[in-house]
Amino acid sequence: MIGFDAIVSSFAAALHYESIAIILGGVLLGYIVGVIPGLNRAVAIAIAIPLTFYMSAYAAIAFLIGLSKGTAAGSAVSAILLNTPGEPSSAATCLDGFPMARAGKPRKALKVGLLASVVGDLLATLLLIAVAIPFASVALKFGPYELAAILIFALVFIAGMAGGSFLKGLAAGGMGVILGTVGLDPETGAARLTFGYAELMEGVPILPLVIGTLALAEMFVQLDEYRRNKGASVIKLSHDKADDLSFKEFKATLPTVFKSTGIGAFVGALPGLGPSVGAFMAYGLAKRSAKDPDSFGKGNPNGIAAAEAADNAVIPASYIPLFGLGIPGSVSAALLVGAFMIHGIQVGPLMLRDHPEMLFTLFSGMIVASLLMLAVGWYGLRIFAKVTSVPPHIVIPVVIFLCLAGIQVQGYGTFGLVTVFAFAIFGYFLKKFDYSFVTFLVAFIVTPMLEMNLRQAVILSGGDIAILLNRPIALAFVVFTALMALHLSWSGYRQWRQKRLKASGN
Amino acid sequence: MSENPIPLRMNFWSGLGVAALAVLLLAWVIPHYGGRGFAVGMHPRTLATLGAWVMLGCALALALLSAIALMRQRLPFFRLPEFGHLWHQTWPFLFVLFFIVLVDRFPLTWVAPFMIGSLLLLLGERRWHVVLLTAVIPAIGLYGLTAHLMRIGVV
Numbered sequence: 035m036i037g038f039d040a041i042v043s044s045f046a047a048a049l050h051y052e053s054i055a056i057i058l059g060g061v062l063l064g065y066i067v068g069v070i071p072g073l074n075r076a077v078a079i080a081i082a083i084p085l086t087f088y089m090s091a092y093a094a095i096a097f098l099i100g101l102s103k104g105t106a107a108g109s110a111v112s113a114i115l116l117n118t119p120g121e122p123s124s125a126a127t128c129l130d131g132f133p134m135a136r137a138g139k140p141r142k143a144l145k146v147g148l149l150a151s152v153v154g155d156l157l158a159t160l161l162l163i164a165v166a167i168p169f170a171s172v173a174l175k176f177g178p179y180e181l182a183a184i185l186i187f188a189l190v191f192i193a194g195m196a197g198g199s200f201l202k203g204l205a206a207g208g209m210g211v212i213l214g215t216v217g218l219d220p221e222t223g224a225a226r227l228t229f230g231y232a233e234l235m236e237g238v239p240i241l242p243l244v245i246g247t248l249a250l251a252e253m254f255v256q257l258d259e260y261r262r263n264k265g266a267s268v269i270k271l272s273h274d275k276a277d278d279l280s281f282k283e284f285k286a287t288l289p290t291v292f293k294s295t296g297i298g299a300f301v302g303a304l305p306g307l308g309p310s311v312g313a314f315m316a317y318g319l320a321k322r323s324a325k326d327p328d329s330f331g332k333g334n335p336n337g338i339a340a341a342e343a344a345d346n347a348v349i350p351a352s353y354i355p356l357f358g359l360g361i362p363g364s365v366s367a368a369l370l371v372g373a374f375m376i377h378g379i380q381v382g383p384l385m386l387r388d389h390p391e392m393l394f395t396l397f398s399g400m401i402v403a404s405l406l407m408l409a410v411g412w413y414g415l416r417i418f419a420k421v422t423s424v425p426p427h428i429v430i431p432v433v434i435f436l437c438l439a440g441i442q443v444q445g446y447g448t449f450g451l452v453t454v455f456a457f458a459i460f461g462y463f464l465k466k467f468d469y470s471f472v473t474f475l476v477a478f479i480v481t482p483m484l485e486m487n488l489r490q491a492v493i494l495s496g497g498d499i500a501i502l503l504n505r506p507i508a509l510a511f512v513v514f515t516a517l518m519a520l521h522l523s524w525s526g527y528r529q530w531r532q533k534r535l536k537a538s539g540n
Numbered sequence: 541m542s543e544n545p546i547p548l549r550m551n552f553w554s555g556l557g558v559a560a561l562a563v564l565l566l567a568w569v570i571p572h573y574g575g576r577g578f579a580v581g582m583h584p585r586t587l588a589t590l591g592a593w594v595m596l597g598c599a600l601a602l603a604l605l606s607a608i609a610l611m612r613q614r615l616p617f618f619r620l621p622e623f624g625h626l627w628h629q630t631w632p633f634l635f636v637l638f639f640i641v642l643v644d645r646f647p648l649t650w651v652a653p654f655m656i657g658s659l660l661l662l663l664g665e666r667r668w669h670v671v672l673l674t675a676v677i678p679a680i681g682l683y684g685l686t687a688h689l690m691r692i693g694v695v
Contacts, residue, residue: 088689199551202598207591208562208591208593209595212588212592215584215588221579221580221582226573227569227573227588228573254632428660428665428670430659432656432674435652435655435682438636438643438648439652484587530605
């Protein structure tokens with residue numbers, strides 16, 4: 035059990051001015067990225083990872099977590115003022131945010147969004163701290179059977195829940211597993227799928243993979259969409275006193291904020307669902323439980339509060355399976371695993387045993403990031419409102435440059451540039467054909483851990499599958515996985531049949 | 541109302557493409573390059589093979605279901621995209637590839653202003669000061685970062 039002294043010293047470390055400066059930098063950068071339509075959290079983290087190479091492990095992760103939180107809060111600004119969500123998860127914010135801003139209350143809408151974001155984020159962070167440590171303590175007692183079964187369950191769950199088709203999700207997971215096995219086999223030392231390239235001996239380099247599939251591919255998609263979405267107009271902020279948010283008005287949104295935070299935290303804790311699901315679920319519930327559901331979609335502040343609180347609660351909650359079990363449940367969590375790996379730290383329950391002080395300092399840093407998010411959003415409101423006017427045709431070339439620069443600065447050379455380009459094509463097709471990117475990335479990240487645990491399980495059991503009968507947790511997860519796969523296949527088949535019947539009926 | 545034919549066709553062709561890739565992996569790539577040698581318990585190729593089988597099974601099911609839906613609705617399996625649309629999707633890749641080739645020969649700090657500037661012009665920006673500043677500032681930033689990293693001995 036963690037002692038009081040450890041908590042105090044972790045807070046002291048997080049409140050050191052250097053730590054605050056780094057987190058502030060992350061939140062600020064995240065806010066700017068979130069505000070600019072077309073740039074999303076994953077792109078921001080992918081591009082920022084090279085910047086963190088020269089930081090300490092704590093500073094790097096605190097910076098990336100600050101950035102991740104900043105993008106979630108910042109994306110509401112463009113959703114409200116431009117009717118274009120900075121992140122897909124802020125699409126629910128547009129529903130009431132833009133009508134409210136158009137009705138002459140843009141500042142009020144932005145402040146409701148900001149406060150709901152901060153409350154949602156802070157409460158979910160506290161939940162993460164309360165849940166992750168006991169979770170990790172239990173997970174430390176798991177052996178290879180349990181861990182292998184849980185990882186396979188998580189992959190199938192993510193493939194089914196990440197949106198789109200279950201078949202495409204599983205296929206993307208298969209691609210991730212294959213790429214995750216590239217490199218020297220840890221047991222035999224055999225080179226696997228390296229094709230003679232020494233650069234692949236340690237596996238597919240994570241930085242070109244994430245920059246290519248996330249950032250560069252996204253820019254190609256943006257270039258494709260640019261010709262269709264030219265000429266959006268931004269709502270300007272006024273100095274009108276009536277546009278200020280009063281405490282009474284904010285208080286009226288608090289019940290919605292608390293309920294939506296609960297939904298967001300629940301959705302976030304389940305791997306693969308993501309913030310969009312959380313935001314729309316919370317918005318739907320707020321609308322259904324409201325006394326005036328007809329006012330939703332016409333500028334109801336509760337609509338903004340619900341969407342933003344849930345959206346921001348998902349991010350910290352998605353770190354529960356990450357810190358508790360080592361399973362990244364979202365793209366940003368998977369990217370954090372990559373950043374941890376770069377700094378030589380294995381994220382997951384082992385952190386509690388090997389780097390407890392870092393874990394607690396990170397948690398403290400996350401609380402600091404939530405508070406900084408409030409300060410940055412509150413005082414930077416007008417500046418961020420101006421940033422929304424940066425046109426995509428300026429953003430896209432600069433981001434493409436940053437992608438190439440990130441690879442060059444890390445010394446990957448021509449191999450890195452070719453790899454990043456190849457993964458950009460791969461990522462473009464994943465996006466265009468709607469193959470689950472999160473399943474691919476999570477499968478790629480967890481494959482080394484899955485392989486190690488599977489291998490240990492096979493060696494320990496001597497290939498006798500009946501040993502699972504003595505491992506009830508592992509057996510339960512094997513059964514859950516089979517039931518989940520059957521359920522998802524059956525519901526997919528039913529949907530397909532319904533569509534077919536509808537088509538033949540017409 | 542019938543099902544939208546575009547996602548059906550996309551599912552069919554992407555399913556076939558992924559299935560073909562999985563067959564290639566199972567038949568040639570993994571057996572030849574997937575790793576050799578004696579292993580206690582699990583062979584180095586096992587997990588990759590399993591991944592390829594999952595890909596193959598799912599992709600074939602996807603292609604089959606989409607093919608049935610297309611046939612039932614008497615929709616064509618193949619429709620050539622318009623050349624303009626295809627070109628619009630392709631040119632950004634060729635543009636970046638061209639500059640990757642240039643970066644292989646010249647420093648990125650030299651190439652970057654041309655890359656950013658020319659893309660801005662291609663996307664319709666005509667204000668010279670915007671083109672100039674957007675092209676030059678990131679390159680100067682990269683130069684500054686590289687110089688700093690060299691000074692502290694990282695690069």
